[in-house]
Amino acid sequence: MSYSITEEMKRGSVIGNIAKDIGLNLGRLSARRARVDFEDNGVQYCRARAGKPLELHRFTIRVQDINDNAPQFNEDTLKFEISELAVKGARFSLDVAYDGDIELDREDNNELSLVLTAFDGGSPQRSGTVVIHVTVLDANDNAPVFSQTVYKASLPENSPLDTLVITVTATDADEGINGEITYGFDHPSDENKKFTINPSNGEVRVAKPIDYEKESSYEIQITAKDGLGLGTDATLFIEIVDKNDNAPVLFLSHSLIRFLRMCLLVQRWASLMFRTETQGTTDRSAALFRLEFLSMSTEQLDRELVSDYNITITAIDEGSPPLSSSKTVHLTVADINDNPPVFEEQTYSAHVTENNKPGSTLCSVAARDPDWRQNGTVVYSLLPAEVNGAPVSSYVSVNGDTGLIHAVRAFDYEQFRSFKVHVMARDNGSPPLSSNVTVNVFISDVNDNSPQILYPSPEGNSFMTELIPKAAHAGSLVSKVIAVDADSGQNAWLSYHIVKSTDAGLFTIGPHSGEIKTQRDISESDSMKQNLIVQ
Structure with a gap:
């Protein structure tokens, strides 16, 4: 300045x-x-x-x-002795007169005209005059002067490189090299590196990217120097104008996450809107946060139907054009034990042949629980009951983890042909939930019983006696063998056969009825005693 x-x-x-x-x-x-x-x-x-x-x-x-x-000489009177033979144009040195003022200023007057008068010592005294034309040569006695002591400029951030910021000007009253001005920055600094100045015309231009969020203003000292080094300074203030070039940055706090979880617990979505001047965005414009959730139905939350929710939170600033950023919050619905185990079938049937081995597998039951972890872990057990007066556990057992049902003993079809078992599936929730299913066990017969002859009763021996008339005709009923089999089905189908007889052509037996009849008339020549072996 x-x-x-x-x-x-x-x-x-x-x-x-x-x-x-x-x-x-x-x-x-x-x-x-x-x-x-x-x-x-x-x-x-x-x-x-x-x-x-x-x-x-x-x-x-x-x-x-x-x-x-006023000019002052050292002496009031100066005495010169000049030879009469002095040559025209001879020089004689005068003492210099001193003047406290500045005698010559080229910038005020670059040319002077002086009249020099010479007086002789004759009588009468004579004089002569001459005009002296003086050209004042320039001396570097003026420093450059800026047109303004303080320059102010505004510059949008992200301006392209080489953008003209401002042009500073300075003048120097001197001439020639004394008045040639060179512009520059006074002191090297980080601010100066962002800009360049043309040393000839004073144009200040952008040299590096300008970011309002890193620096909102710059104060730069500019110098103007003439050819011989005289200089002056000016201050350049550059205000950076913010542009909406930063999207909001979302920081999700634990309290917000807890709030969202609470929304799930109370079965209600929220629609929130709030703003902040400094948080969430580095631009000057305010950020507008919107939390928009879709409406929920009035039904209860069911983890088994929808176990997870993704909630997107978007922050939108109020710049032009507006910028936004989003974050997704993943929320998981916590499980409660609200589902009992459900069997895959309403009833189960197990088929086993009698005389089975103890420990053999009869069938398998399976129940599914859609709850999570221990709430969905299923354990199987038998409900107390009796089969033919004995505990059901003495007949079958169930694997608590797999649901496999095993025979504890060998079954006898001739004792009972079927029985029922009730199996319970229980989860490990608190309190536990359970469901029951009926297993029908059907015992299949095997041919493990021989036929028993009921008539004629052997009464302790294998012989019986029948009497027939001597004059019996062909087709006469002699006797009937009656037998039963404890088995069932084909295993109990009986057939009768004469395996040995005294006279092979005299008697016949019905294969299904067991009736013994004569095949011909009995004659006088036939033996009075006939032996038949019936199987």
């Missing part, structure tokens, strides 16, 4: 308003105890009516000369 004042100014004269010129608030000047320090000497030329924390601003005060001094 440069100020220009004239010399001989009175004490208390205003030089400039530093608060306005460097863009500081008056309150900050006062609160931070601003003061003025001089670099060249300890003389206090100026003061400021207004530093915590320390902040430095450099000022240059240029004092302009006024013509308040």
